[in-house]
Amino acid sequence: MDVTAQPPLGMLAELTHRCPLHCPYCSNPIELVTRDNEMSTDEWLSVIEQARELGVLQVHMSGGEPLARNDLPVLVGRAADLGCYVNLVTSGLGLTEQRLADLVDRGLAHVQLSVQGADAEMANRIAGVKAHNHKLTAARAVKKLDMPLTVNVVLHRANHHQVADLIALAEDMGADRLELANTQYYGWGLRNRSALMPTARQLAEAEPIVRAATERLRDTMQIVYVVADYYEPYPKPCMYGWGSRQLTVTPNGDVLPCPAASSITTLKLDNVRSRTLADIWYHSEAFNSYRGEDWMPDPCRGCARKGIDFGGCRCQAFLLTGDAGATDPVCSKSPDRGLIDTILAGTPSEPPELVMRKNTIKVV
């Protein structure tokens, strides 16, 4: 394939799949990597060094819960020393002021804190544990240390009516940014799709609330609002193009062009334990399969929007049509759009029970 790939800008480092929460929308795969198979500290340090050498400027320390790894401070320190912008993506559980202060000393640039609901009752129900108060404590620690904070809320049918209160909570927490992003239907989220899919009425009710708050808070708290893409006429610009800007490294060292790419069972994945990150980025089959525009089918090939949405999401195309090279079925021009419309038409009047994410290992 004749595509000139640019160096990656960002790396999502999924340090572990261990997590104290059981969120039913989790985008981690159903088959979680166990602790035995996680990479060692030295292996992660090598990945971080290779990533910076390759051009990565942003490292998102994520998981699972990255604080579940005792070597997190060492990994943060190395990434920061190399000049990367280091972002901690956390549930907040275990984020004490002392631990945070140490991470900040080592160069942590930003904290992204997940919130499951506007009040303890909702939040604890969705998280599957009594997590909410820990998050309030974590947010206070972040602000006490004067760190920039993004509050990250995954919206779905059970909490969508809380948008106004969620915005108020993020303001109370002193967030600089608030992400109100609807569930993406991969992994556990896909399993729970019929329970999580918001109704059209919920979206209609939320829209003016979010719009007014976005305007009111323009100078103090940036609000990023993402509607469920099934309701959109065009697909999301997934990853700003496959193998274009970002890569994901899973706890066992698999390197993914998209965090959900392990769901594409036809894709041959490479692992940093057996191949260098640069070789995988530039030369692997997985990264080159959908890079650029040559792979595109009709209607993408002749579409004026192909430079805007890049054909949408490969994982979603595979999960819904069985072909990762198909146009994202969310697109109104896709021959498979009927699949999406059928799913939306089948949104149950009463949502089924949520299947909570089961963790293979208990995290204290």
Place this chain on the structure above:
Amino acid sequence: MATIELDSTPRLRRGVRLTYDKTRETHVLLFPEGVLVPNDTAAAVLQLCDGAATVAEITAELGHKYEGVRVADVQAVLTRLAERRVVQWT
């Protein structure tokens, strides 16, 4: 945000960092969720945005290094960067 005046003191917004990337041989602005590559003019201005120097002082400082620096140009650059949520001022 108020319009930028001669005595405004611009600084990088919380969470934004300016750094030099040797891989791409250019200055880069790093955010929580993205990277921006400022042009040379913007990078030169941003390096002086320490929250203490005023727009007038930044313009004077740039005038030592480059010819024909006008305060209106510096204000225009900063206004654009504020719209991109890179800088703020008091």
